Amino acid sequence: MHSVVEALRAALPPHTVATDAETLDRLSHDDAEWADYGLPAAAVFASSLDDVVAAVRLAAEHGVTIVPRGAGTGLSGGANATSGCLVLSLERMTRIIEVDAAERYAIVEAGVLNDDLRRHVAAHGLWYPPDPASQAISTIGGNVATNAGGICCVKYGVTRDYVIGMTVVLADGSIAKLGRTTAKGVTGYDLTGLFVGSEGTLGVIVDVTVKLRPLGGREERAIVGYFRTLTDAGRAVAAVTEAGIVPSALELIDRTCLHAVARWQGWDLPEDANALLLAKVDEPGARGEELAAAIEAHFRTAGGSRVERAEEPAHIDQLFAARRLAYPALERLGPVLTEDVCVPRGAVPEMLARIEAVAADAGIVIANIAHAGDGNLHPLIIAPEGDDEAKARAKAAFDRIVDDCRALGGTVTGEHGVGLLKLLGAAEELSPVVLGLHRAIKHALDPAGILNPGKAFPNGD
Amino acid sequence: MHSVVEALRAALPPHTVATDAETLDRLSHDDAEWADYGLPAAAVFASSLDDVVAAVRLAAEHGVTIVPRGAGTGLSGGANATSGCLVLSLERMTRIIEVDAAERYAIVEAGVLNDDLRRHVAAHGLWYPPDPASQAISTIGGNVATNAGGICCVKYGVTRDYVIGMTVVLADGSIAKLGRTTAKGVTGYDLTGLFVGSEGTLGVIVDVTVKLRPLGGREERAIVGYFRTLTDAGRAVAAVTEAGIVPSALELIDRTCLHAVARWQGWDLPEDANALLLAKVDEPGARGEELAAAIEAHFRTAGGSRVERAEEPAHIDQLFAARRLAYPALERLGPVLTEDVCVPRGAVPEMLARIEAVAADAGIVIANIAHAGDGNLHPLIIAPEGDDEAKARAKAAFDRIVDDCRALGGTVTGEHGVGLLKLLGAAEELSPVVLGLHRAIKHALDPAGILNPGKAFPNGD
Structure with a gap:
């Protein structure tokens, strides 16, 4: 060696x-x-x-x-x-190579932090929407390799929807310049898209070309509401969707998570607060007001209590505090294993109920934050440090959640990627024929199997 | 046989x-x-x-x-x-298998016509945006195989942006069910995306799962303006873009096209009408009014004459008549070879000027319709029936246009696909390494090369 x-x-x-x-x-x-x-x-x-x-x-x-x-x-x-x-x-590759404001794209090296890209293009009046929770600390290269999601993707799409080109070093060290900088283009296979989400198994992403949106023309309005039951919260989400409203955020926080935050922060929760919904709309002016009012009404009709609205950034931030504090509040209880299943939007209450049952059976704490508008749940599974039995039960709970998600028509990873944790789930989800396609493509591009072996899909090695 | x-x-x-x-x-x-x-x-x-x-x-x-x-x-x-x-x-496979209004997706067989899908989901309050000009007669399977674009993709994206799953029959007759029905999902490689735009070379697409948008919440407003020069029209497009406005259509029609339509229809054009811009916005209410007024102002400032606005569908249709009539007007002059290059938005006037020079040099008629907001041009190259010399000059003109597009940083096909006509252009655009990737993937999925050989990329066979 x-x-x-x-x-x-x-x-x-x-x-x-x-x-x-x-x-x-x-x-x-x-x-x-x-x-x-x-x-x-x-x-x-x-x-x-x-x-x-x-x-x-x-x-x-x-x-x-x-x-x-x-x-x-x-x-x-x-x-x-x-x-x-x-x-x-790639952490030292932090150059922003080009920002073209007229054509609305940027070319950046893989090590640029998501927030740094965001700030840099904002100075050109442009916006890079994908906003994983890790945006302050995660790199664009990693975001692209995992096809990262985030809160605003319920309206604005995921990383894949913004990547139009990249430079990749292939397994033999050759350099592939993929994609384009034009708004459209269909020359050859969409290899750019194939590399997005391939988790470093097909090549090393060195720089990325992302398309951008205009920064202006949006005004945020937040609407939050507490619910007595998950079913009520689920009905509120369904009502918003059925009304044809596409919010720019629609997050759910469950009872376990809510109470962990409240205990930590000394908050006074409404009685029977078993779910919290956090929504945003970003249409400007009267239209935004109309949509925010409609969401507020749907929250109330579905049984929401303490439904509140905010337009000032500081007030919005305050209403969304529970979302921001959820993860640190849970981490106080022990190491947190973050799940990432995605079910049909309408199955979110049922999935949350199943997760509660899994937690009760396993005798461990599982709290939930969910991109409810996308059906993407993040059960946060906690086993106290040093308790090996609890850890074993937590791992079993993780597998049961994956099974339940599949039973409800879901997919085993919504935005975090397969990595190592979801190899078993991916083996269940992907048919032998589809796994065969994965292996054929992997073998065609990396015959010696030197690039990130054993990740992204079960390779049967 | x-x-x-x-x-x-x-x-x-x-x-x-x-x-x-x-x-x-x-x-x-x-x-x-x-x-x-x-x-x-x-x-x-x-x-x-x-x-x-x-x-x-x-x-x-x-x-x-x-x-x-x-x-x-x-x-x-x-x-x-x-x-x-x-x-x-696949033309007999016209079943709409499922429409899920709550989850906003549809599963349809490959032979369903684009307009039929559109009408069917509209009855569920949903909208399938991709709108190629062929929408009344082209199938979803074909749209997906070529990653078809259209007029509204300047705002709403192309076919790829709506395809989340499909059933494909592979070269050995095995069946691959790709993708998902959930809003998000990153399990394994994005094989769905790889098959979009692969022009039947990797498998036969049998059915497609498309995500849908809410139908409501939009109100169309059209703005049209004539310009004395292509440069003026180009400045108008740039001004709209720089203002952060994303119109739902931004089409350009050049002098040749305009005059062919006017002669045919007996229209009276403004003096020095050398370009026509057609724009739409679809934000509802005051916001839509504000954006339409802004576009109108940008058109006037850039030198536009006879700038008009419309809100009534019949009036919008009337203003957009030149776009609708362009192709049949040109077809009266002889067989039309439709080009499909895509350049940076800002290079549209320069590209149109180059195309005029190509036409003059070749002594043939080339008229232009362009998705100006995307930089996607459709030069319509005409050689009179039976004139073999003109046809040869037209073919040479086609190649020069491809070269000019490449020189301006463009891509040789914006939305029609490589097929056979752009094989040479694709060979120029794609590096040897990237062509090697195409061949490796094609060979991995279709080792005997029986699926649509010789299309989509230069295979070197």
Whole structure:
């Protein structure tokens, strides 16, 4: 194994290759609790396309597997190291290469943080909508590799909907420039789309071309409401959808989560507060007012109590505090394993009821935040630190939630990716024929299997 | 060759296999002028998934190539027959399998006409936006195979943006169910997206799951204006874009086209009418009024004359008549070869100027309609029937337009697909590495090369 490290050191600029224990430990896994990982042989901190090409070529020559990595904020183990691998970090590739305001696109290196892209293009009057909860700390490269979602995708779509091109280093070290900068284009297969969400298994994404929207013309209005039952909250979501309203956010927080936040923050919840719905609309002027009023009315009709409205950013932030505080409130109770199932919108109350039953059976805490407007749930499964039995029950609960989601017509991962945590679920969801397609494409593009092996789909290796 | 026909007749229901000259002639090509085609050995009119599976299996067994086909309205030769092939027509597969209004999706067979899908889901209060000009006669399967665009995609996206799943019969006759019905989902590679726009080269699309939007909440307002120069019209488009306005249509019609329509219809054009811009916005109420007024002002400031507004559907239709009549007006002059280049929005005036120069040099008529808001131009190249020299000059003009589009940073096909007509252009646009990726994926999924060989990308065969 020394030989590849020596070769990398010889080929790459100084301070690019690391083998110290602290660095390797930091780079050996992402933010997925309980996903397995091994110890890398080395890490390369690429600063340029050339660095990535050199690293991939040398790894390929030496038969060393490569695990590409952005900020390591993933929640499915997709960036977890395999033993003896080369971790290829893109975190130093933070250049914003181009912003074209007239054509409304930006070209950025993979290591640019989501929020940095957002801020940078805002100065040009443009908006990059995809807003994963990790936006302050996750990279565009990682967002693209996992096809990250977020809160506003109920109206504005996910990462995939904004990626129109990229530069990828393939398994043999060759460079593929994919896609276009024009508004439309259908020349050849949509390889850009194939690489979005491929979790580093087909190539290393070095830069990305994203299309942008105008920043202006929106005015946020928030509507929140507490509900006595999940069914009432579910009826409110259905009523909003049936009315043809497409909110720019429609989030649900369940009882467990709500009470964890309230206890922590000393909040006084309404009696029988078993679910909280948080909605936003962003149409400007009278139309926004009309839609916000309609959502408020639907919340009340469905049985919502303490239904409130806000237009000022500070007030909106205050109403949405429970969403923001949910994760840290739960983390106080122990390590949090974040689930990510997606069911039909109408099945959200049933799915939440099933998750409550799973939690009760397992004797563990499972709290829920959900992108209700998309049917995308994030059960937060908690087992107290050091309690191995609880951890085993938590893992079993995780599997039961996946099964329940499938039974309701759902998909095992809505936006976090398969990584390592959802390999079993993906094997259930994808038919043998579809798995065969995955293997054929993976083999065609990476015949030696050196790129992030064992992630994204069950490869049967 | 008889043996495959006999085998197909034995395996398929009565009236499914055709070999008569009239049928084979009708099915031997699409609507692309001047693209080569051969004579098929037989045609299969599939009525079910089983029919498609049986046809593909038997063709594969007999080593006969398969050319899948919807309504044959394509404009790039993508559905043109190769000699001795089996044409696999999906035109009888017209079932709308499911519409789920609560979850906002529909599952339809490949042979459903775009307008039929549109009408059907409208009865459920839903809207399928992609609106290729062929919407009354083209099938969803064909729309998906070519990733069709349309007028409203400047705001609402192209076919790809609505396809979330499909059933595909692969080259070995196996059935792949791809995608999902949930709002989000990232389980495995985005194979659905890979098949969108793959022009029948990777599998036969049998049914498609499309996501839908609410039908309501929109109110159309049209704004049209004549311009003395293409540059003025280009400045108007740029001003609308820079103002952060995203119209629901932004079409341009050039002088040649305008005068052909005016002569035919006896219209009186404003003096020096060298370009016509047609815009729509669809925001309801005061916001729509504000945006329409802003576009009107931008049109006037850029030098537009006879700038008009309309809100009544009949009046909008009247203002947009020139767009509707452009193609038939040109067809009166001879066979029309429809180009489909896409350049940066800002390069539209320059590209149109170059096309004028190409037409003058070649001594032929080239008229232009353009999705100006997307930078997607459709030069309509006309050579009088029977004039072989003019036809040769027209073909050379076609190639020069492709070169000019590339020189301006464009892509050789915006929405019609590569088919046969853009193989040379695609070979220029796609690097050897990217072509290698196409070949690797094609070979992985169709090792014998029986599915629509020679289309979609230059395969080097």
